[in-house]
Amino acid sequence: MTTDQTSPATGVKPLRADARRNRARLLEVAEAVFTERGTGASTEEIAREAKVGIATVFRHFPTKEALLEAVLVRRLERLAEEGRRLMVETGPTYALFAFFDLVLDQSPVKNAFAAALADAGVDVRAATSEAGRALREVLTALLDGAQRAGVVRRDLEVPELTAILVGTCRMLEHLDGHPESAKRARAVVRDGLKACTGSPEGPLPQGPAHS
Amino acid sequence: MTTDQTSPATGVKPLRADARRNRARLLEVAEAVFTERGTGASTEEIAREAKVGIATVFRHFPTKEALLEAVLVRRLERLAEEGRRLMVETGPTYALFAFFDLVLDQSPVKNAFAAALADAGVDVRAATSEAGRALREVLTALLDGAQRAGVVRRDLEVPELTAILVGTCRMLEHLDGHPESAKRARAVVRDGLKACTGSPEGPLPQGPAHS
DNA sequence: CTATAATCGGATAGGCGACTCCGGTTCCGA
DNA sequence: TCGGAACCGGAGTCGCCTATCCGATTATAG
Numbered sequence: 001m002t003t004d005q006t007s008p009a010t011g012v013k014p015l016r017a018d019a020r021r022n023r024a025r026l027l028e029v030a031e032a033v034f035t036e037r038g039t040g041a042s043t044e045e046i047a048r049e050a051k052v053g054i055a056t057v058f059r060h061f062p063t064k065e066a067l068l069e070a071v072l073v074r075r076l077e078r079l080a081e082e083g084r085r086l087m088v089e090t091g092p093t094y095a096l097f098a099f100f101d102l103v104l105d106q107s108p109v110k111n112a113f114a115a116a117l118a119d120a121g122v123d124v125r126a127a128t129s130e131a132g133r134a135l136r137e138v139l140t141a142l143l144d145g146a147q148r149a150g151v152v153r154r155d156l157e158v159p160e161l162t163a164i165l166v167g168t169c170r171m172l173e174h175l176d177g178h179p180e181s182a183k184r185a186r187a188v189v190r191d192g193l194k195a196c197t198g199s200p201e202g203p204l205p206q207g208p209a210h211s
Numbered sequence: 212m213t214t215d216q217t218s219p220a221t222g223v224k225p226l227r228a229d230a231r232r233n234r235a236r237l238l239e240v241a242e243a244v245f246t247e248r249g250t251g252a253s254t255e256e257i258a259r260e261a262k263v264g265i266a267t268v269f270r271h272f273p274t275k276e277a278l279l280e281a282v283l284v285r286r287l288e289r290l291a292e293e294g295r296r297l298m299v300e301t302g303p304t305y306a307l308f309a310f311f312d313l314v315l316d317q318s319p320v321k322n323a324f325a326a327a328l329a330d331a332g333v334d335v336r337a338a339t340s341e342a343g344r345a346l347r348e349v350l351t352a353l354l355d356g357a358q359r360a361g362v363v364r365r366d367l368e369v370p371e372l373t374a375i376l377v378g379t380c381r382m383l384e385h386l387d388g389h390p391e392s393a394k395r396a397r398a399v400v401r402d403g404l405k406a407c408t409g410s411p412e413g414p415l416p417q418g419p420a421h422s
Numbered sequence: 423c424t425a426t427a428a429t430c431g432g433a434t435a436g437g438c439g440a441c442t443c444c445g446g447t448t449c450c451g452a
Numbered sequence: 453t454c455g456g457a458a459c460c461g462g463a464g465t466c467g468c469c470t471a472t473c474c475g476a477t478t479a480t481a482g
Contacts, residue, residue, distance in 0.1 A: 016449060016458065042439060053461030058441060156399070160392040164399060167382025173376040181371040188367070188375060192403025227479060230429065253469060269471060321436030 023060050026050050031071045036056065039068060048054075076131040079103070083138035090146025094153060099142055101163060104172060104186065153195045164189065234271050237261050242282045252280060294349035303356025307363060308401065310353055315383060315397065338355070338401035347373075352368060364406045375400065 015023070033041050043064055047054045082102060086095045139158050146152040147148040168189050175182040198199035226234075238259040244252045254275055256266045271279035293313060297306045356362040376402050379400050386393040 001284045018449070019459065044439075046460090053442090055442075057457080062441095064440065080374045084423085091458085125349060153399075155395055157392060157395070159389055160396040160399070163385040163392070163396055167378045167380075167396075168471080169378075170381040171367055171378025174377055175371060178370055181374070182367060184366055184368070185374055185378075187369040188371070188403035189400070190365070190403070191364075192399035192401070194459060227428065233430085254471085255469075258431090265470090266431055266472075267429080270429080273471090276469065283473070 009027070019060075022050075022052055022056055024068075025069060026052065026057060026060060027074060029065055031074065034071060036067065044066075046146050073131045076135050079136045080131070080135040084143060087138070087141055087145065092142075093149035093151055096142040096146040097193075100165065100168075100190070104168060150195060156193070164193075229344065230271075231294070233263055233267055236279075236287060236346075237263065237271060238281060241278055242285065245279065245282060249367070254278075284342045287346050290310060291342070291349045292348040294346070294353060298349070298352060303353075304360035304362055307353040307357040308404075311376065311379075315379060361406060363404050367404070 011105065017041055026046070033046050033049055035044070040096050043057055044054055047057050050057075059068065061070060083095075083099050086098045086102065090098045136158055143156065143158060143161055147154050147156070163181075168186070171185055171189075172182050175185060220415050237257070244257050248256070254268055256264055257269050257278075268278065270337075271364055273283060282329055294306075294310050297309045297313065301309045341417075347369055350372055354363065354367065354369060354372055358365050358367070379397070383393050386396060
């Protein structure tokens with residue numbers, strides 16, 4: 001199901017051996033470069049880092065956006081894979097939180113995941129919907145399991161779960177040199193996800209202060 | 212204290228009348244354009260929108276980064292102002308949450324605030340520290356008031372509060388066409404900020420599930 | 423009203439990044 | 453081993469964006 005092989009989109013051509021290797025290395029390097037330099041990194045830098053010519057990059061990915069999209073799809077597929085693994089290994093009660101921690105712990109990855117999802121724009125969404133659906137299914141299972149176990153508020157749904165994950169990535173980027181603050185920020189989100197008797201509409205829990 | 216006037220940085224020159232007007236209009240337009248087109252918007256577009264020549268932009272702000280910085284400073288000053296106002300009008304118990312809602316409600320502004328704080332990079336931070344400190348003081352007062360009232364967890368500090376605010380902005384960007392999801396996402400963050408008996412270190416509240 | 427000095431704004435340079443051409447090289451089948 | 457075809461890679465093109473120059477315009481003093 002997960003076509004992790006290097007078959008191009010029209011995938012009927014076997015592709016020569018060196019081409020396969022270059023394509024795989026390009027994806028690897030592009031992910032790393034986009035991760036640390038941001039999506040604005042130049043194609044030339046990626047080519048240099050991967051030790052190939054610029055033409056090779058554009059031969060495999062006709063445009064920079066296509067490369068970005070391929071990297072994003074790879075990441076989404078991998079995340080879905082890890083989500084399924086956690087579902088089995090950790091059990092439905094803890095799997096969702098474990099998945100959150102897993103995503104947020106990948107420090108060099110944080111930026112890329114959020115940036116890609118944010119910067120890529122709308123056009124990419126269409127092409128990533130294939131991989132995106134797989135991830136969304138996994139998230140649905142994770143959320144459902146956690147809700148059945150009673151550890152996550154029942155009014156939560158998948159769309160906001162995704163947004164919360166991305167937003168928390170962004171949040172932690174701003175706390176890079178402050179591990180204590182990062183830990184507390186994560187605790188805030190984690191506790192917010194719990195079934196916290198949150199009044200669904202009321203603005204505040206009517207604290208003891210009366211002034 | 213708040214130099215909302217259009218005195219340039221070296222501010223000893225009175226500046227001609229039309230120049231003042233153009234400078235003010237530029238700041239206004241630049242904020243709007245950066246807000247909707249992102250910080251990558253071209254200087255030419257800002258000039259056209261403001262009905263001035265490109266040279267005028269660069270005369271007032273020697274570089275694009277300087278313009279971005281000026282816009283950001285303006286925003287920070289305004290936010291600090293609104294925070295102080297809420298502190299007085301709403302009272303310490305609700306002021307922090309009101310401030311959150313106020314920031315998150317400014318739909319066209321959401322993007323800009325987060326993007327500016329994120330994209331601007333490190334160099335800008337130095338120049339914005341002046342306005343940033345004022346905002347941080349306000350946030351300190353808001354947080355302290357809410358904690359004294361017992362409506363916000365006591366382990367929270369200002370750095371993560373800022374990050375949470377920015378991250379939540381980003382979060383809501385991804386839920387633009389889904390108001391219900393956006394409402395629930397905000398509820399998650401809001402409840403997480405409350406004094407929710409969150410175990411400071413433990414991974415989960417030991418839910419009723421035992422499987 | 424006139425002089426003067428500052429500002430304005432369109433045209434222009436300079437640089438950077440995405441994307442193509444063509445000779446050289448490497449893989450695969452006979 | 454050898455031929456051919458596919459692939460590789462660096463030089464080159466094109467377009468966009470930041471930043472500057474100089475004639476025209478406008479605000480202010482006397």
